[in-house]
C-alpha cells in the first residue's frame with residue numbers, strides 16, 4: 215500500500231532536480247505523498263514506501279550521487295517499488311524515441327528489480343559548471359530539451375500504478 219514516495223536525484227547543474235520536483239508534484243496531485251530530495255542527503259529510505267531515482271548523465275554514466283545512493287541503499291531498495299530515470303540528451307531525441315538506460319543503470323535495474331526506466335532530454339545553459347559544459351554552451355550545442363509534458367505523463371503513470379496497488383491492500 216505505497217503511500218509515501220521518495221524522488222531522489224543526482225544533479226550538477228540543477229536540471230535533474232527540476233525534473234524530480236515535477237515528478238513529485240505530479241505524484242502529490244495524484245494523491246500520494248511525494249518528496250524530491252538530493253540523493254546525497256537521504257539517510258533513511260525505510261521511511262518511504264516507493265522510490266524513484268534520477269540522475270543527470272555524464273560521460274555515459276549516471277551522476278555520482280545517484281550511483282552512490284543506489285549502492286548505499288541497495289538492501290532497502292530491493293523489495294520496494296522502484297523506478298529510475300535519466301536526463302541527458304541535448305537534442306530532441308528523448309522526445310522522439312525510447313532511449314535505453316546506460317549500462318551501469320541497466321545493471322542496477324536488474325540487481326534491484328526496478329520496474330522501469332525512462333530517459334528524458336537534458337538541459338545545459340549559460341552558467342553551467344565545468345570547462346566542457348561551458349564549451350558545449352559556447353559552441354551553441356546547449357539548450358533545454360526537457361519535455362515537461364512527457365515528464366508529467368511518466369510521473370502520472372508511476373503514481374497510477376502505486377495507487378492501484380494501494381487499492382488492492
Ligand SMILES: Cc1cc2nc3c(=O)[nH]c(=O)nc-3n(C[C@H](O)[C@H](O)[C@H](O)COP(=O)(O)O)c2cc1C
Nearest residue numbers: 225226227228229230270271273274302303336337
Ligand atoms: C561533461 C558533460 C558530459 C555529458 N555527458 C552526457 C552523456 O554521456 N549522455 C547524455 O545524454 N548527456 C550528457 N551530458 C548532458 C547532461 O546530461 C545534461 O546537461 C543534463 O541535463 C545534466 O543534468 P544536471 O543539470 O542535473 O546536472 C553531458 C554534459 C556534460 C557537461
